[in-house]
Amino acid sequence: MSEQTGKQLSKEEKDARFEAELLPVLDPLYNFAYRLTLDEDDANDLVQETYLKAYRFFDYFEQGTNAKAWLFRILKNSFINEFRKKSKQPAKVDYSEVEGYYNTDDVEGDSGVATTTDMRSESVQDLIGDEVASALNTLPVDFRTVIILCDLEGFTYEEMAKILDIPIGTVRSRLHRARNSLKEKLEKYAKTMGYNS
Amino acid sequence: MESKFTEMYQKEPAEENGNGCEQVINLLDLMVDGEASAEEQHFFNKHIEECVNCFENHQKQKLLKGLISGHLKRVIVPESLAQTIKAKIQETI
Ligand SMILES: [Zn+2]
Numbered sequence: 001m002s003e004q005t006g007k008q009l010s011k012e013e014k015d016a017r018f019e020a021e022l023l024p025v026l027d028p029l030y031n032f033a034y035r036l037t038l039d040e041d042d043a044n045d046l047v048q049e050t051y052l053k054a055y056r057f058f059d060y061f062e063q064g065t066n067a068k069a070w071l072f073r074i075l076k077n078s079f080i081n082e083f084r085k086k087s088k089q090p091a092k093v094d095y096s097e098v099e100g101y102y103n104t105d106d107v108e109g110d111s112g113v114a115t116t117t118d119m120r121s122e123s124v125q126d127l128i129g130d131e132v133a134s135a136l137n138t139l140p141v142d143f144r145t146v147i148i149l150c151d152l153e154g155f156t157y158e159e160m161a162k163i164l165d166i167p168i169g170t171v172r173s174r175l176h177r178a179r180n181s182l183k184e185k186l187e188k189y190a191k192t193m194g195y196n197s
Numbered sequence: 198m199e200s201k202f203t204e205m206y207q208k209e210p211a212e213e214n215g216n217g218c219e220q221v222i223n224l225l226d227l228m229v230d231g232e233a234s235a236e237e238q239h240f241f242n243k244h245i246e247e248c249v250n251c252f253e254n255h256q257k258q259k260l261l262k263g264l265i266s267g268h269l270k271r272v273i274v275p276e277s278l279a280q281t282i283k284a285k286i287q288e289t290i
Contacts, residue, residue: 026279030278152266
């Protein structure tokens with residue numbers, strides 16, 4: 001448990017430590033990347049880029065501190081840089097199209113089974129999930145981001161402020177506006193389905 | 198002393214006339230996210246015991262958070278990704 005031995009580590013030791021500390025974050029990190037880019041290939045690239053950057057700066061990472069928040073911050077910054085480059089060109093994809101693609105693709109082998117078995121609670125749960133996902137995906141990326149960080153990944157406001165490089169007050173107000181916007185979209189859906197709140 | 202007392206006394210009915218609701222609405226996110234202080238929690242819980250509107254708003258806010266945390270499907274990480282990352286790192290000096 002000795003500290004500050006980072007510089008003396010052999011490459012093998014460094015790699016092992018890197019993998020042990022940072023690879024467990026792969027799943028949430030990939031999910032975050034996907035929710036930002038709404039594209040599986042872009043998410044893949046973004047996650048790879050994030051890990052390579054993290055490796056380059058691994059000596060600056062303090063062992064035992066919040067690896068997840070650290071990686072999320074690197075990924076968010078990479079996304080902003082990429083996004084700026086791409087935003088010079090016309091929008092690459094129509095989000096609703098991607099979401100449709102994703103929904104059918106995601107169910108994969110299970111989809112056939114799901115449609116032949118009758119309305120079990122699981123498929124109802126899926127329907128809700130799909131609806132939540134498409135409502136979320138129509139939100140501006142800044143709004144999507146705070147909702148994912150807070151509600152899906154369970155980061156605190158303080159951690160979110162660090163990941164996003166904004167004051168806590170801004171985290172709060174952004175989250176508030178994001179939720180109002182999401183609420184509006186889901187209420188519209190509930191109405192079209194004939195539900196009244 | 199007396200003026201302070203009347204000041205406090207005057208504040209109460211004002212709170213019942215909506216000021217409390219406004220404060221409670223501002224605390225909704227903090228409450229569902231577990232970020233409210235003990236004092237804020239106490240104020241909030243006391244208020245929603247007596248205010249139906251704010252009680253319902255709180256239920257809705259919890260529901261909304263639950264929709265994301267409980268129903269949003271996680272995408273599956275491509276199997277090759279971890280290997281690709283490990284390989285790239287090993288190449289890096
Ligand atoms: Zn109230």
